[in-house]
Amino acid sequence: VDILYFADSLGCMNPTDVSFICETIRTVWREPLGIHAHNNKGMALINSLTAIEAGANWCDSTVMGMGRGAGNVNTEALLMECSSRGLHSGNARHLTICSERFDNLRLKYKWGPNPYYHYAANNCIHPTYVQAVLNNVRYKPDQVDNILESLAQNKSSSFNERALRNAVNQVEVHSSKGDWDATDWLKGRKVLMIGSGPSVFKYKNAIISYIKRNRPAVIFLNINDYIPSELGDATIVAHKGFVQCGTEVFITTSMTNAWSGQYSLLKHPIIMPYGRLRTELGAETKNLNILDYGLDVQEGAFHIGASGCVLQWPLGFAYGLSVVTQAGATDIEMVGFDGYSSSDPRQGEMNEVIATYSELQNCLPLKSLTPTNYQISQGSIFEPQIQSNDFVVIIPARYRSTRFPGKPLADMCGKSLIRRVWDKCVEAVAADNILVATDDERIQTHCVDQGMQVVMTSSKCLTGTDRVCEVAHQVERDIYINVQGDEPLIDPKDIHIVLESARRHKSSVINGMCPIENEQDFRSPNVPKVISAEDGRLLYMSRAP
Structure with missing residues (x-):
């Protein structure tokens, strides 16, 4: 051991404590001594200086006191004090060049002492x-x-x-018996539960498209500004003390304004444990369509009943799982459940809810369709919903073409190239049986905005065939039809011809071809040439004449 440190872990020490610890350690330790001070009571600086006076050689510090919670001793202040005492020869004011950037971080992460940390330290x-x-x-x-x-x-x-x-x-209020029976309210329906994570805004167009295409029962956990309320079946509010309206959080002794404003505009019912919220909500709920599903809080409990649940967490997510499960849904898909950092207690709390729910006999399958840090099955909001059982038409679309970058999005008389190819395919087969395959978010976003199904592939694909192969690993079908993404004049009948041929020869690869009728096409490198046997089997393909 080269240096022996002691830490004020709870931030509760005062200078007398620091002096006593230093003096005690020095009775048996003559090597360098250090202190790591926390600023819970605003005493990190004086405690560090006291340690120096008592013989400490090392003091930990951070610029602007940066650190979790109440933070640490401020490097600038510590150096200024050491300089004034002749213990440091540098100019601490040079650190002010860092102040603006670090102050932005401080405002973002909210470190520093406050009365709560002071009370905790005491x-x-x-x-x-x-x-x-x-x-x-x-x-x-x-x-x-x-x-x-x-x-x-x-x-x-x-x-x-x-x-x-x-x-x-x-x-918390521990008892709230509901008067609404949720049994079979969503019988046989798939549920899309919408949280408040940033991914809802990022993928809002894809989420809206997904809802319109698949018609799930949509359950909001609190108000969401990004997804139209008319697409929802209900909004769930479970916790007293907050009403979330979009990006604003109202934390007030009276939530009247929030309720009479945002919630009165909803086009669907509000599910809540009304008995737990009645006092703070006041009379402004009289014109709202409230479904009162009860909630009791009890350590170690996760019991789901007809008109209420008993949980160990008064969390909207756990409450929402209870409602949807009792309502007879088939499975639960989720968006906007992004999660927190691994060190955030809320991350552990949510994972505990998921783990406990998953052990229930009547639990439903859970899947997140937007990126999540939670311990849950991960899907994608862009997952295709193909209706046919035997085939899919795939349109590979690459943005980074060396000859024509951005070609799929190029305008052709008011429509993108990829849109015109899609429209030709729709003339041949139902839109539910068509996919655009790309590795570029610009093409993905365009397809979602246009209502075209899209699936993401890796950037390692060198050809359209490689991209089709990747899709085949994601979407299981008997027949995969590759329609080139730069063929806006394709004859829809050709798609039918290839499809019917593939159905007759399921173990074969089918490639459409037609006779070359002039020398210009024969010599053009833009026209692939096909050599086949008399029975139609492919022998050779090349762009060379």
């Missing part, structure tokens, strides 16, 4: 508890106070998710 509460409740928009300031007060009554010097949940449950 009561030996691990700062991760404070970080967890402050990062959760469900809790109003008075609820944060009550949660921390509950934690202070127990040993909370190390973080434990169950201890946090117990503290939260103690400040």
